[in-house]
Amino acid sequence: MSGGAGTPVSEQAGLPRVGEHGALSAGKAVAFSPKALARFEKLLTRYPTKQAALLPTLWIAQGEFGWISREAVDYVAGLLGLSPAFVWGVTTFYTMYNRAPVGKHLIQFCTSISCHLAGAEEVFAECRKILGDLKPGETSADGRFTVIEVECLAQCDKAPAVMVNDDDFAIITKDNLQKFLGGLR
Amino acid sequence: MSEMWPAGYVPVLLARISRPDSPAIDGYLADGGYASWKKVLAGIATGEWTPSKVTDLVKASGLRGRGGAGFPCGLKWTFVPPKEKRGNKPVYLLCNADESEPGTFKDRVLIEKDPHQILEGMMLASFALGVRHAYLYIRGEMVHGAEVLNAAVDEAYAKGLLGKNVQGSGLDLDLTIHRGGGAYICGEETALIESLEGKRGHPRIKPPFPAVSGVWASPTVVNNVETLCCVKHILDRGPDWFRTYGRNEKNTGPKLFCISGHVERPGVYEAPMGIPFLELLALAGGVKGGRKLKAVIPGGSSAPMLTAEEVQSMPLDFDGVAAAKSMLGSAAIIVMDETTDIPKAVANISKFYAHESCGQCTPCREGTPWLNKMLKRVVNGQGKRQDLDLLVQVASQMGNGMTICVFSDAAIAPVLSGIAKFRPEFEACLAKAASPDFALTAPSDVTEKVAGRMAEGIHS
Amino acid sequence: MAKVTVDGNVVEVPNDANALEACRAAGVDVPHFCYHPRFTIVGQCRMCMVEIDGMPKVQASCTVPIRDGMVIRATSEKALAARNATMEFLLINHPLDCPICDQAGECQLQDNAVAGGLPVSRTSEPRRLTPGYDRTEIGPHVIADMTRCIHCTRCIRFCSEIAGTGELSLIERGGHAIVWTHEGRILDNEWSACTADVCPVGALTTKEFRFRKRVWWLDKTSSICPGCEIGCNVSLEHRDQVVHRFLPRVNPEVNDFWLCDHGRFLAESLNGRDFLKPLVPNGTLPSAPGGAGRRETNWGEALGLVHEKLKAAQAGSIVALGSANLSTEENWLLAELFGKTVGSPNVEFEADQGPLRRIPNRKAVGADGGFVKGTVAAPNAKGAEAAGVRKADGASALGKILAGSLVPDVLYVSDAAFSARTADPAFAAKLRKAKFLVVHARVENPLTDVADVVLPVSGMTGKDGSFVNVQGRVQRFDAAFVPPPIVRTDLEVLLHLGRLFGSFETRWTAAHVFGKLAAAVPAYQGLTWEEPAVTGLPPSSSPAAAYDVLRPPRTSVDDTDKLPALAGKA
Structure with a gap:
């Protein structure tokens, strides 16, 4: 730029x-x-x-x-x-308009208070690590994943909450992270 | 799915959410939906139904806005200037579905599970206010919700419940779903108006209030999703029925509560206004893992934090929470158990506000990141002795009229309440810091002197 | 009008004033950044905080419309604490490098910090940096440095509300927000440098003036832009006989707060001086071109020679050219001397039609589509005409000279650069056909190259006088500095020449001449030298008729008090 x-x-x-x-x-x-x-x-x-x-x-x-x-x-x-x-x-x-091309799956981790209390930051970090040590906002080498941190998704009862593209995902923890990512392939 | 209301309570707002295909209009009609709307439309010609009659019913119900401020809904409607004063300007109704307050997710359930309930409330309110085009502003993240609402609006048009000459009543009413782009501040009503106009969501200077000059410089009423749902039920069953819910005349109606954080069964619960906090907590299965309660944020992240002691006998309604020196806000109750690191939680909330500040007012634009940077240092073990006092002093000069909207007041509430009520935890962070006494800024006595001078307003 | 109490003093202000304006009317200087009398009120800098009785919270005074009986406490403890708080917030991310910032000395942030800031900084966090958005040419005239921006958005509002071009916007939000153009586009409109004027800090500065001169060294002289017939009021800012810049001088009736880029950057053109002594022919006439045929002399010899030639010539064969660049007083003296005393029928002037110049001012007399417009590329065509110098055309003497049908005995050109055409040697050659060619000049051009006599004059910086603008408004400009010893003003040259004819006295000043002109020209009746700039005249196709119309009243609120950085008495 x-x-x-x-x-x-x-x-x-x-x-x-x-x-x-x-x-x-x-x-x-x-x-x-x-x-x-x-x-x-x-x-x-x-x-x-x-x-x-x-x-x-x-x-x-x-x-x-x-x-x-x-x-x-x-x-x-x-x-x-x-x-x-x-x-x-x-x-x-506004935060939702992409200013650069994103991967096939734009994974949006909520880290606001309720998700924070459920350990969202650790899951966010773990997810980036699994996908190849991605920085927040970075797209994986194969162009399939972009991982970003977002503010409250109004799914606090399903913390940690995640959105992938336009779809909502509930309770993504370190335990089910692999399975969750597997489902996106 | 366990019941999301107290035993014996008959849900109102959530009554239909577990029906199969609850968003579809056929089911809604079968359940008696749109009866009030049709009743009112049919009564226009006979003079049985007039806008002021609807407004009077809402006023009589004691309904207070469910969006956060708790302002009496019927009274808000009466602020719209009468026709002879507003001239040819149309009146607009905006339904605020920009639900973004951390901890809040009640509107999402209504939107996704029972959208026609909202639309009917909007239609009735539109009639009361003389609105010809109503808008529902839904936050950008609720993609699915927007789809549900758009489908519902299409259904309503198809059934002749919206459009030109609705049900032969001579009344025209259009309704448009408008999706935002991702900005917390657009939940503030004047920022929402700016955003609907296609601008950056910068809150406006008030006065003029939206009721006088809102969207497109026309009289505008902004109501929350849940508020408008209540309007529908008030028209269905009357204000006297509505007032049977609640502790007193000032806090009436059924209410949705969002419980999240460290509870066994987080979710949206419906209960009468004024349900004691402990009862609601029990309904949600109590504190997670049977652990001890440490703190509660009773009304979304903008509400001052309360300690376990402070919530013991607190009723959950506008005045009950206010009496505990916090606010019911969006009734988003965030429960924190004994394992919670309060400084980290406060730092997390302050990050949210630093990220979401619209940036127009100096104290908020500069203050929210400053608070966040300091708190981050404190929790990361790089705090300094004077940081806690400085945090309080900086936060204290951001609120109370220093900014156009109350975002800044919201941003400082968790910081001020967190430090006031859990100061030892913050001090423990400092104690762990490598060199808390090594001051990069002015020594604390100088800081104090400066603060003193500021308080005195003395120029150097 | 409404009565408002500010810090115990009652002041009367217009009903549509706001509390900030009331404070200023009461002489209480409440600091502010985002407020500007010509822009939408946004109330976002939160600098002008005051207390108002009946309102529990502190208020940004610019956002509060006054009410009759309102009581404002502008210097109460709470108000000062609020303003100190805002200053602290503004300063935590602002660079602490005033010594290397070109805005220093006319920076409102610096002024406020000095007047009422805190003695120490309480922040230890790293300051905000804006890599890629600092010290960048954001347009042909403006350099942007976002590290210094305080987000008052005045520049954005100038572009969207005044210029109507909307090149600038806030990008991003919160603490990350910057003011910038859309990627790949530039800040380029007719008045782009006005964004630097309205910028209270060093975030936007003009490329042409940046680091040229510390502003506290500058002397300021009230002047009029020579760029076109609009006659924008400018502050001519100079030091050691060098003009460094023009700034717009507020005149709500003409240019308001603005100045176009074309006019603004003409300031530079007032510098330079090629002639320090009069030049007369060395030998035979016509003089050899390029200066070889001329020698330096004193005024006595030069004017004596001109006087002699004029006396010897047929009155009908003498042509005197006035100029739309010269003051009305000078044009009037020329008309008096050559028309009445010498008896020549050929006293005329030519002014260039230039590109359309516009100044945004909806309320001005004669505004068209929200703009005051000028098409003549010189400041005083109307004044020259009013002074009795006629407009040249094909049938007039100048037309005939150019057509080759007239070879005058004497051609007296009172301004060697009266038209852009004088830069063309072929044009100069046609005028050279005259048997004797006299020019007033400050700098060399093809016409001075071929003249027999060159009379060194000061240019605008050295003299005072008045112009008549496109609206028919008489506007005075002042001398900025004394020209070098031998150089004279055009007025002085004409007075000395006129004395040789026994018509003028050399002790006359521009003010004297204005008085005589006002007495002699009916249209000028009642106008005085002291206040011509405020005695505007409505527009008319004939300036002579226009002068008979009454003076329009000045605007109710004295705008010149509102923006000290731009103010200067008209």
């Missing part, structure tokens, strides 16, 4: 550094499929302003492209008549 809009002022900044807040490029222009466009058009009928459709439109984009790239932001901004900076600002405010 580059450090942003321009290049650092050479005589003052030294070497350019890598930024972490910019939208990654997909390397190509993107556009919705006809089906997604139809969904988008229907969305617009549900709100008095175009802007209100931004979050749902980003969901459609994520469904279409898998993640929100620089080009996806430009595309969505164009669809809704918003500035790309605004769209990226909104995208990054």
